[in-house]
Amino acid sequence: MTITQQVTSAPLVAVVGATGVQGGSVIKALAESDKPYRIRGFTRDVTKAAAQTLKKRGVEMVTVNLVVENKEEVYKAFAGADYAFLVTNFWEHMNTEKEVSEGKLLIDAAKAAGVKGIVWSGLLPVKKISGGKYTKVVYFDGKAAVTDYGRASGVPFVDVQAGWYTSNLLAIPAFLAKQLDGTYALPWSIRPTTVVPMIDMENDYGLYVRKVLEQPVFPDGSALYTSSEDISAEELARQLSEVTGKKVVFKQVTGEEFANAFLTLGYPATVTGALIEVFQYFDEFGCYGGQPTAPSREGLARPTRTFAEFAESADWSKVFA
Numbered sequence: 225m226t227i228t229q230q231v232t233s234a235p236l237v238a239v240v241g242a243t244g245v246q247g248g249s250v251i252k253a254l255a256e257s258d259k260p261y262r263i264r265g266f267t268r269d270v271t272k273a274a275a276q277t278l279k280k281r282g283v284e285m286v287t288v289n290l291v292v293e294n295k296e297e298v299y300k301a302f303a304g305a306d307y308a309f310l311v312t313n314f315w316e317h318m319n320t321e322k323e324v325s326e327g328k329l330l331i332d333a334a335k336a337a338g339v340k341g342i343v344w345s346g347l348l349p350v351k352k353i354s355g356g357k358y359t360k361v362v363y364f365d366g367k368a369a370v371t372d373y374g375r376a377s378g379v380p381f382v383d384v385q386a387g388w389y390t391s392n393l394l395a396i397p398a399f400l401a402k403q404l405d406g407t408y409a410l411p412w413s414i415r416p417t418t419v420v421p422m423i424d425m426e427n428d429y430g431l432y433v434r435k436v437l438e439q440p441v442f443p444d445g446s447a448l449y450t451s452s453e454d455i456s457a458e459e460l461a462r463q464l465s466e467v468t469g470k471k472v473v474f475k476q477v478t479g480e481e482f483a484n485a486f487l488t489l490g491y492p493a494t495v496t497g498a499l500i501e502v503f504q505y506f507d508e509f510g511c512y513g514g515q516p517t518a519p520s521r522e523g524l525a526r527p528t529r530t531f532a533e534f535a536e537s538a539d540w541s542k543v544f545a
């Protein structure tokens with residue numbers, strides 16, 4: 225644990241989403257480092273348990289609502305930071321315009337604070353990569369627009385893309401569903417052999433951000449493609465069965481069926497197109513548009529976990545209740 229507030233020579237890293245999956249992983253990885261860091265985490269509610277836990281671990285927790293209507297406070301929140309980790313949360317509001325404007329605001333605020341580098345959690349421009357074929361994967365395209373803005377900002381800028389969270393299987397029943405016969409399925413509209421970069425976010429994502437921050441020279445302009453293990457959908461189901469002892473099969477469904485499972489969970493119809501097209505894009509181009517994940521994994525402070533290791537350590541009791 226090398227989080228400090230006393231050593232003023234330690235770089236101050238401002239972390240957006242500190243109480244969430246991505247920011248939490250970044251803080252975990254920096255805390256594991258033998259290099260000291262000062263960490264400032266942002267939250268809208270400093271009294272919540274996750275914020276209090278971080279505070280006890282030495283993170284300076286700052287209450288701020290990171291929205292354009294609150295520009296002045298957002299700028300103040302970044303003051304004094306040496307580096308910034310930025311992420312937007314599309315799924316909280318599912319509004320691309322809002323995601324893009326807030327992403328740009330975060331870049332502007334970090335720039336105004338004079339940071340030496342921004343690490344941004346982006347995704348690829350699906351519309352561009354697919355030559356205009358897939359136009360609805362807005363939570364990729366929105367983040368890609370923010371990436372373009374960041375790269376043009378003049379601040380050293382690195383894009384650390386998040387793969388497909390292994391924890392999606394624990395959190396969202398549309399990804400791992402009980403069947404009528406009592407067995408379980410991954411009912412996805414993707415080919416069984418399509419390989420997905422699965423990332424154990426909590427344990428592994430932050431390692432990539434730490435790698436960026438600990439390079440002798442901040443690797444301006446680069447992009448990292450995170451993955452704990454690249455694995456096909458059918459192999460995921462096989463390993464999940466093996467580890468949990470439950471019968472889990474991969475079941476290829478139509479895009480409409482896949483999207484409907486989300487609508488049943490209360491997702492708005494506005495994201496139907498995105499949910500249908502995202503797996504079509506994965507099938508045709510791959511999550512990372514064909515970019516390999518191995519070079520990004522090189523030089524991480526510790527090895528990433530395999531999917532089986534994640535599955536062995538996860539609590540599946542709620543999923544298989």
Ligand SMILES: NC(=O)c1ccc[n+]([C@@H]2O[C@H](COP(=O)([O-])OP(=O)(O)OC[C@H]3O[C@@H](n4cnc5c(N)ncnc54)[C@H](OP(=O)(O)O)[C@@H]3O)[C@@H](O)[C@H]2O)c1
Pocket residue numbers: 240241242243244245246247266267268269288289290291311312313314315316347363386387388389392
């Ligand atoms: N699931 C996947 O497989 C996957 C893959 C790639 C990318 N992603 C992307 O990951 C993003 C979500 O990141 P995550 O998983 O880390 O989210 P998360 O665990 O739900 O956490 C969201 C974080 O954002 C903070 N936040 C949200 N709105 C805020 C605001 N207005 N002001 C201040 N803080 C705010 C929250 O802080 P407080 O609540 O404490 O204020 C929280 O710390 C999404 O954009 C999604 O597209 C997901």
